[in-house]
Amino acid sequence: MYRELFTTGAKAMLAGVFCAGVLMSCHKDHNPAPDPGTGPVITDAMKEDSLRYLMYQIMQVTYGDGGRNASTGLPTYYWNKSVPVLNPFDKQFANADSLLEQMKRYAINPTTGRPFDRYSFLDRDGTLTNKLMNGVSSQAYIAATGSLGLDYAPVLVPNTNKVRLFVLYADKNSPAGQAGVTRGWEITSVNGTTDFNATSASLDFVYNAILKSSSVTLTFKVPNVNDPVTRTINTAGYNINPVLFDTIYTVISNHGPVKVGYFGLYTFASVFNEKGQPTATKIALDQTLGKFASQGIRNLVVDLRYNGGGATTTAEYLDSAIAPASAAGKVMYKYKYNEALTQNLNAAGLASQVNFPANTGGFTLDNVFFIVSRGTASASELTLNNLKPYMNVRLVGDTTYGKPVGFIDFNISMYDNTHQPKYLADLYAINFETMNAKGEGGYFTGIGEDFGAFAHDFVNVPWGDTTDQNIKQVLNYVRTGAYLSIPRNARLAAVPTSGGSLQIPIQNSHPAPNFNGMVDFRMRQKIR
Known part of the structure; x- marks a missing residue:
């Protein structure tokens, strides 16, 4: 198909200057230095042309493995059938990013009338993978x-x-x-x-x-x-610790004292790095959950109000720790791919579902509460959705971001005339959708909080403070079996405290450079 897309001149340029391919290799901590040698010098314009071409190939035509084997002829983009045939070398596309933005416009959500894809992007320095996959902010x-x-x-x-x-x-x-x-x-x-x-x-x-x-x-x-x-x-490099704060509350309920474990989690960096070694994320989660288990908590609160997601394996790890024994060995979640990949799962090396392990974490919980907001996205939403078929999952706060779809990380490189790889970018384009064991998913407009469980996010309240409306909602439910009635009107809700009025941030005042998504890094090793 792609042979009909490009001009003779474009094909000659690609063939004459370099060989191009997709590398499923481990993440590079830095870009390789230009290789001295003979032959044409690879310019920035050539790199950009290569990136546009390869990105389009991966998403819409075929994917390869760096030229080691014949390509399978399968597109990977989830909404590939909605995208018309495009010429990635068309002058209307100033760069690969503008081509990607065009491709994202075609699949329209009938509920909103807007494109489904507000998620796909290119990571041009390649270090987001290091942050999420290895748990290191380099x-x-x-x-x-x-x-x-x-x-x-x-x-x-x-x-x-x-x-x-x-x-x-x-x-x-x-x-x-x-x-x-x-x-x-x-x-x-x-x-x-x-x-x-x-x-x-x-x-x-x-x-x-x-x-x-x-x-x-x-x-x-x-x-x-x-x-x-x-x-x-x-600035300095550091090992990411996603646990912001943890504590245990003792609540006097209608049935006597009840212990409630609480912790805040701001990202889903991987629990194991690319070498299979445990990361600081795993260590922090194990310490926190181990503390809760030793204290015999009966309710757990996971604060995800600022958590935009990350690695699916971390969502699975957390779910496996929280889930009851009755979930052991059962379906955690299912994947849905585009039609071409679905018909060739074995050839593509893709999984159809993920199951809970044979042994779950061992908690016996009355409820698991998730504190959520418009900043709760993707792997965070996956985590809470996976548990719904198996236990009492309660949501407090506000409607989530809405991202039931995820990425396979494609590390894109080109080969120069001396056959040396030159890193171009990591492609994060939507490749799959997830659903829980009951087939529940499709929350593109977000997952709403429980009825009556709305709470404002007052940003001048320290972690764990019981004046935090979200925590008040949880503790009141544990105490009485009902949520508080909190008005959505901010001025009515912002009652004075010893520190002055409670503060609600300006909406959309400036987007923080946070990642919203879920990435299955296992697939970058399996897909072929």
Whole structure:
């Protein structure tokens, strides 16, 4: 099919300058240096042409394995039949990203009238794989995105244009976490600037300084501390610890005292790296869940309000730890692929479903509560959806993001005239949809909270504080069997506390550079 898509000149350029292929190899921590030698010099324009061509081939025509075997002739894009035949070398596509954006427009969700695909993207420095697959936030990744290991939220001061800034979370192992920064701290100065407002210029200044810089000096107002705290935070590599906070509450219910375990999880980095070694994520999860098990908790709270997902294997690991013994060996979730892949699962090396292990974690829980929000996406949604057929799953907070589909990571490289691979990008284009054991899925517009379980996210409330509306909802349900009646109107809900009014962030004030998705990294090794 693809032979009819391209001009003779384009094909000659591709054939004459380099051989191109898709590498299912392990992630590169850095891009290979240009190889000296004879022959034409590979320019940036040639690399971009190669990337456009290969991306289109993988999604719409066929995929290969770096030329080691004949290609199978199977497209991998989930909505491939909705996309018309396109010429990736067409001048309307300035680069591979613009071609991908065009391809995402064709499959329309009849419920919303908008494209299904608001998810697919290219990772051009290739280090997102390192972060999710190996649980490491490398220096290269930090330099590219400016992450210091924290996220923040701007809050509009009522009846003004003024903005206050609050830390949402900080990874304990990150530079910010090591500096003691945590949720509830108010940022009062950014590189000496103390006046913030809701204009684009002001919000951009804060965004670039905190999330796009290698170093920033911040002054904080810390709860219960009189004097301001100033920290200069520099980027550095670190092993990701996704557990932000954990605690155990004892609730006096109608049936006596009940222990409730609570922990916050902000990402789904893999529990095992590409070498099969346990990551800091696995260690942190094991420690937290082990603590809960030793204390005999009867209710578990998993706070996913800022969790955009990550590795499907981490969702499976968490589900296996939480699920009751009755789920052992049964279906955890099922995959759905495009028609071509579905008809050739064995040839493609793809699985049709994932089962719970023979032995689950051993908890005996009355309920598992998930605190969710518009920032709860993909692998987070997969986690809670998988458990619904087997236990009491209760959702508190707000409707989730809505992403029942996931990625196979395609590491795309080209071969130069000396047959050396030159890394181009990692392609994350939607390849599969998931459903739980009851066939429940398709939540493209999100999963709603339980009836009566709505709660605001007040960002100036520290982790675990029982004035947090989400936690109040959970504890009230454990105590009485019912949720509180909380109005959605923010002003009615924002009652004064000892620290002043509770603060709700400005919606869509600036998108944080967070990943929303789920990736099955096993498939990058199996697909052939």
